[in-house]
Amino acid sequence: MFRAGYPDDLRLPFELQRRLDTNVTGAAEFLRAMQRGYITDMTGPLIKHAVVGNCRRIVASSAQVEIRTDVFYLDNAMHNGASGGPIVDASGKAIGIITERAMTSASQKDAPSLCVPSGATVGISLHAVASLREFVHARKGGARS
Numbered sequence: 001m002f003r004a005g006y007p008d009d010l011r012l013p014f015e016l017q018r019r020l021d022t023n024v025t026g027a028a029e030f031l032r033a034m035q036r037g038y039i040t041d042m043t044g045p046l047i048k049h050a051v052v053g054n055c056r057r058i059v060a061s062s063a064q065v066e067i068r069t070d071v072f073y074l075d076n077a078m079h080n081g082a083s084g085g086p087i088v089d090a091s092g093k094a095i096g097i098i099t100e101r102a103m104t105s106a107s108q109k110d111a112p113s114l115c116v117p118s119g120a121t122v123g124i125s126l127h128a129v130a131s132l133r134e135f136v137h138a139r140k141g142g143a144r145s
Helices: 027-042 127-140
Strands: 002-005 046-049 052-061 066-074 086-088 094-105 115-125
Touching: 066 094, 066 127, 115 127
Parallel strands: none
Antiparallel strands: 002 046, 002 086, 052 066, 066 115, 086 094, 094 115
16 A cells, blocks of 8 residues: 655754754755755655555444445554545555544553554545445435446
């Protein structure tokens, strides 16, 4: 599986301009090059490889609709801002959507509800989209597309 998204945490790797001694030979040229190239290049989508560690089928239903989807637990964390990005298989076919970073409890006496990122990502399959499309078409009395 591969996942892609636009991370919002690019600030940390590039805080070096605050730490760089501008009196060092070549520092000013380096910082100008960072603004023109490196930072610009790094603001594109971040693509990561992951293995599905767990997959569960979820079914939510009411009198009007039944939505089925698979929830993937992927073994590699994505960054904040990647939610909504695609999950694709090795052939490049989209099979899911990133929903969130997996969290785990780190509760302590003074912070019983403390949670931290677990280093994994949660995503859902595209089955939910198909179920919703069928529901909308059925409500409109239209044919499935």
